[in-house]
Amino acid sequence: MNKFTTWIASKGLGSVLTLAVLLLVAFPLVFDIFRLNLVGKYLSYGFVALGLVMLWGYGGVLSLGQGVFFGLGGYAMAMFLKLEASDPVTTKIQSTPGIPDFMDWNQLTALPLWWQPFEHLPFALFAVVAVPTILAFIIGYAMFKRRVGGVYFAIITQAVALILTVLIIGQQGYTGGVNGMTDLKTVLGWDTRTDSAKYLLYYLCTFLLLGSIALCLWVQKSKLGTLLLAMRDKEDRVRFSGYDVAMFKVFVFCLAAALSGIGGALFTLQVGFMSPSFVGIVPSIEMVIYAAVGGRMSLVGAVYGTLLVNFGKTYFSESLPDLWLFLMAALFIGVTMAFPDGLAGVWETKVKPWWKRKQAERLAIRKAVEADAASDAPVTQTGNPGRKPPLTGSVSGQSA
Amino acid sequence: MSNTDFALAVEDLTVSFDGFKAIDNLTLYIDKNELRVIIGPNGAGKTTLLDLICGKTKASGGSIKFKNEELTKLDEHIRVRRGIGRKFQTPSIYENLSVFQNLEVSYPTGRSVFGALGFKCTDEVKARVQVVAEEIGLADTLEKEAGLLSHGQKQWLEIGMLLMQDPELLMLDEPIAGMSARERELTADLLKRICKNRSVIVIEHDMEFVKQIAHKVTVMHQGKILAEGSMATVQADPKVIDVYLGH
Numbered sequence: 001m002n003k004f005t006t007w008i009a010s011k012g013l014g015s016v017l018t019l020a021v022l023l024l025v026a027f028p029l030v031f032d033i034f035r036l037n038l039v040g041k042y043l044s045y046g047f048v049a050l051g052l053v054m055l056w057g058y059g060g061v062l063s064l065g066q067g068v069f070f071g072l073g074g075y076a077m078a079m080f081l082k083l084e085a086s087d088p089v090t091t092k093i094q095s096t097p098g099i100p101d102f103m104d105w106n107q108l109t110a111l112p113l114w115w116q117p118f119e120h121l122p123f124a125l126f127a128v129v130a131v132p133t134i135l136a137f138i139i140g141y142a143m144f145k146r147r148v149g150g151v152y153f154a155i156i157t158q159a160v161a162l163i164l165t166v167l168i169i170g171q172q173g174y175t176g177g178v179n180g181m182t183d184l185k186t187v188l189g190w191d192t193r194t195d196s197a198k199y200l201l202y203y204l205c206t207f208l209l210l211g212s213i214a215l216c217l218w219v220q221k222s223k224l225g226t227l228l229l230a231m232r233d234k235e236d237r238v239r240f241s242g243y244d245v246a247m248f249k250v251f252v253f254c255l256a257a258a259l260s261g262i263g264g265a266l267f268t269l270q271v272g273f274m275s276p277s278f279v280g281i282v283p284s285i286e287m288v289i290y291a292a293v294g295g296r297m298s299l300v301g302a303v304y305g306t307l308l309v310n311f312g313k314t315y316f317s318e319s320l321p322d323l324w325l326f327l328m329a330a331l332f333i334g335v336t337m338a339f340p341d342g343l344a345g346v347w348e349t350k351v352k353p354w355w356k357r358k359q360a361e362r363l364a365i366r367k368a369v370e371a372d373a374a375s376d377a378p379v380t381q382t383g384n385p386g387r388k389p390p391l392t393g394s395v396s397g398q399s400a
Numbered sequence: 401m402s403n404t405d406f407a408l409a410v411e412d413l414t415v416s417f418d419g420f421k422a423i424d425n426l427t428l429y430i431d432k433n434e435l436r437v438i439i440g441p442n443g444a445g446k447t448t449l450l451d452l453i454c455g456k457t458k459a460s461g462g463s464i465k466f467k468n469e470e471l472t473k474l475d476e477h478i479r480v481r482r483g484i485g486r487k488f489q490t491p492s493i494y495e496n497l498s499v500f501q502n503l504e505v506s507y508p509t510g511r512s513v514f515g516a517l518g519f520k521c522t523d524e525v526k527a528r529v530q531v532v533a534e535e536i537g538l539a540d541t542l543e544k545e546a547g548l549l550s551h552g553q554k555q556w557l558e559i560g561m562l563l564m565q566d567p568e569l570l571m572l573d574e575p576i577a578g579m580s581a582r583e584r585e586l587t588a589d590l591l592k593r594i595c596k597n598r599s600v601i602v603i604e605h606d607m608e609f610v611k612q613i614a615h616k617v618t619v620m621h622q623g624k625i626l627a628e629g630s631m632a633t634v635q636a637d638p639k640v641i642d643v644y645l646g647h
Contacts, residue, residue, distance in 0.1 A: 223519035226505050230494040237492040237558075240454060241506050242480035242565065243516075251513045 015300045016213055023206045033195045040202040040270045042310040043209050045070075047263025049290040049302035050212055051256030056288070057296035058225065059252040060232035061149065065157030066260050066287050068164050069132035071279030073261025075168075075175070076131055078274035079115060080124035081184035082176075100181070106173030115174075121188060128265040129258050136257030137250060144246035144253075158281055165280040180275025184268065192269060205266045212259055213299050219255070220299075228252065289332045295344025304343055403468045407432045407599040408453070408569055413462035415452060422448045424623035425462070430569070435595040437602045437610045440620035441644050446603045447489065449620070450571045453601075454486040455479050466569065481511070485567030489574050491554035495547030499538055499557060502546050503529045506561040528564065535593070536560040537586065552583035556590070563594060570594070571601045576609055588612045607645075619644060 008014055027039055048066045056062045088098040096109045103111070117123045139160060143153055168175045176182070184192070191197060219225055231238045231245055239245045268274045277283065286309075294305020312331060316324030339346050408430040415423045423445045430436055438446050451457040453464055455476035464471045471479055480486075494502050507528060510519030533539040536556040541549065546557060555575055562570055575591070576584045584606070591600065591613050604610050610617060610631065617634045619626040621644070627637045634640055 219517065222517050223505060223510050224513065224516040226497065226501055227516055229496060230505055233494045233496055234492050236456070236488070237494070237561075238505075239476050240456075240480055240486050240488075241561065242477050242508060242511050244475070244477045244512075247513050248516075 013217075015298075016210070016217070019213075019300050019303060020206075020210055023210070024203070028199070028202070033198055036202055037198045037270060038314065039307070040198070040205045041267060042307050043205050043303070044263045044267035044270065045287060045290060045310065046209055046303045046306040047212060047266070048256075048260045048287045049294060049306045050209075050216055050299055051259040052288060052291035053296055053299050053302045054216055054219065054228075054259075055252050055256040056291060057298075058220065058228040058232070059249055060228075061249055061253065062154045062288070063157040063253070063256070063284075064154045064281070064288060065159075065161035065284050066256065067279045067281075067284035068157070068161050069136060069257040069260035070264040070267070070283075070287070071164065071168075071274070071276070072132045072135065072264065073128045074264030074268045074274040074278060075181070076118070076124055076127040076261070077265035077268040078181040078184060079118040080121060081187065081268065082181045083111075083115070083119050084187070085183055085185045100176070101183070102176040102179070102181075103173055108173050112174060125265075128261050132257040132261035132264075133254045136254045140250040140253040141246075144249040147246070149249075158284070161279065161281050161284050165276045168276040168279060176275075178276060180273055180277070182273040182275075184272050184274075187269070193272065198270070201266070201270050205270065208262060208266065209303065212262070213303075216255075216259075216299050224248065224251070289328075291342075293332065293335045293342050295342030295347075297341060298344030301342055301344030301347070308343070404429065404465070405432075406430060407434070407467065408601075409463075409465040409468075410449075410453070411463045411465070413449075413452060413459055413464060415448065415457060415460045421623050423452060423459075426620075426623065426625060428618065428625065430599050430601060432599055433595070433597065435591065435600045435602065435613060435615045436618060437604055437614040437616075438618045438620060439604065439607075439610060439644070440626070443622075444620040445623040446620055447573055448623075450486060450573055450601070450603065453479075453569075453571065454484055456486075477511075480565070480567075481508075483568035485562035485565055485570045487555075487558050487562055487570075487572045487575060489577065491551065491558050493546045493549075493554055493557050493561065495545070497546055498542065499533070499544055499546055499549070500529060500542040502557055503532055503560055503564050506564040508565045532560045532563050535563060536590065552579045552587075555579065556587070559590065559594075567598060569599045569601070573603045574605070575602060576604065576606060584609060 008017055023039075023043070028036060031039060048070050051069075052063070052066060082100045086098065086100045091097045091099070091101065091104070094101065094104040096104055099108060099111050118127070139156070143149075143156060148156070169178045171177075186192060192201065227238060227243060227248060231248065235245055264274070264278070267278070290306040290309050291302045292305070293309050294303065295301035309328070309331065313324065313328060316327045320327065335342060341348070406429040408428075410426060410428040413423055413426045413428075414421060426445075426449070428449075438449070440446055448457060452459050453466075453471070455471070455474065459472050462472075466479075466482060466484060469482065471482070471484075474482070494505070497505070504521060504525060507525050509525075510516045529542070530539065533542055536559060538549075538553060538557060538560065541553070546554070549557060555578075559572065559575065572591075576587050579587060588609060591602065594600070595613075602613065614631055616629065617631050618628045619634055619637075619640050626643065627634050627640050629637075635645060
């Protein structure tokens with residue numbers, strides 16, 4: 001046990017362990033299944049926040065279009081679920097049974113060719129990661145090789161988010177349009193709407209999130225992580241040390257996209273639908289807020305930030321429906337103005353030193369008490385009348 | 401554009417910015433194991449020349465050959481991998497990383513994305529960091545954050561980061577700018593040591609320093625070469641005295 005704790009401390013994993021206990025033990029004990037399912041939904045956004053810590057915090061590249069990758073992952077999952085929900089028996093009232101309802105409403109008479117691979121779960125799961133990653137590679141390669149960065153890159157990612165939203169809404173027959181894909185029920189016959197399924201999905205989401213944190217920590221600790229920090233500081237020095245800076249940025253962008261895709265798929269599974277309202281500019285910016293509130297340099301912080309902002313959002317929108325948007329904005333502005341490194345920054349610079357000071361004080365008091373007791377002890381034993389006899393004197397006295 | 405025995409052969413190199421020729425039909429050869437100092441008034445095109453060789457600026461015309469390989473079409477990081485190291489005028493180090501990390505990330509393995517992911521700081525790397533740190537006099541400050549170093553130490557650290565890569569051509573842009581007299585001496589000794597087994601190009605204004613280190617001096621003026629030769633010949637050249645040294 002002692003070995004385990006020192007190993008945890010040496011690797012700086014204490015905060016990850018705390019988060020794991022909170023998510024795996026505390027939340028399931030405290031919340032009912034409705035709230036827990038809500039937490040699971042928030043945690044699926046947490047994947048995007050993790051990606052942003054890597055991309056924005058470490059890579060120094062701000063993307064305001066991460067909703068695109070969240071959405072693509074979510075849609076890839078939703079397409080599989082929708083096909084499973086649209087078997088010929090349940091859809092027999094349609095003019096073309098066996099295709100998703102929205103296709104039927106839009107006068108499609110056969111399943112489009114590019115939909116067909118999504119009948120298979122392995123392909124859908126592959127697409128959840130691959131589609132966002134490939135799109136991120138194309139955008140990233142085109143931008144970073146041309147040395148597009150900073151504000152320009154952020155604007156382009158916003159444009160991509162807008163384009164994808166317009167595309168999804170416009171292509172109603174293929175995507176379900178503005179309503180998205182709804183009525184998702186089962187995975188290979190397993191009903192995802194029951195309480196037990198919701199518990200299972202929550203744990204799946206949590207384990208994948210913790211696994212993603214481990215993956216990101218590993219990347220941060222590798223030479224690549226050091227190089228990302230170096231690039232943020234002196235990009236030219238890295239380039240003229242023989243590194244292809246653009247490819248490193250492409251890599252983190254792809255990593256962030258893949259994580260977002262996984263988050264999107266877990267969102268679809270837990271919430272039961274996917275719609276363009278999770279793809280566009282507004283949700284993309286909200287996801288940046290999660291990372292900013294949590295602290296863009298801290299993986300664990302980003303998860304807390306996601307939870308906090310979403311709890312706040314739910315609470316405010318339930319109790320103060322007219323005000324919650326303003327309160328959200330106030331939270332974001334307040335945090336970025338007062339704590340540029342987010343919650344994690346407050347923890348590192350304020351809470352931890354305060355705790356250490358307290359600990360030191362407590363230790364000093366304990367030591368003083370012990371020292372008092374120790375200096376008292378020989379007095380009673382030897383019966384020496386002097387309150388504090390000089391130590392050397394007593395030793396030489398004994399040896400003589 | 402014939403092949404030569406020179407380490408670096410720059411021929412008819414030209415670059416123009418909106419019609420202004422910062423480097424004008426310049427030809428320059430650097431021998432193997434040579435330490436060349438380039439001097440010249442401000443705006444002569446010295447830094448631009450280094451930018452062209454390392455790829456920071458693209459040439460408008462002419463050729464740059466390193467070990468008989470044409471460089472002008474290669475990306476910057478490829479040129480570095482061929483063996484060209486460049487130190488910038490202002491110390492360019494990673495302020496937030498430790499001295500050790502600064503040197504470690506400059507070690508020339510694991511340069512691809514996946515190579516960097518799998519890179520391990522082996523004993524070999526640590527030994528190399530130690531050797532270089534001793535060479536540049538920073539062996540005692542390996543754990544220190546680089547941003548906390550003095551200006552002179554930062555300059556040495558950047559030279560050390562280049563030494564980690566063991567380049568065959570080292571280009572230093574004003575390496576003693578802002579240094580104290582003592583630091584200048586140490587730097588001169590350092591340059592004399594590290595120019596063995598490699599070619600070095602140094603841009604410098606300080607004539608005393610140039611005298612100490614230079615094998616050969618090139619004087620640039622308005623993007624062209626004004627004179628070339630030993631320090632003594634160059635100093636005696638009336639053209640050089642006229643535009644640079646004299647007044």
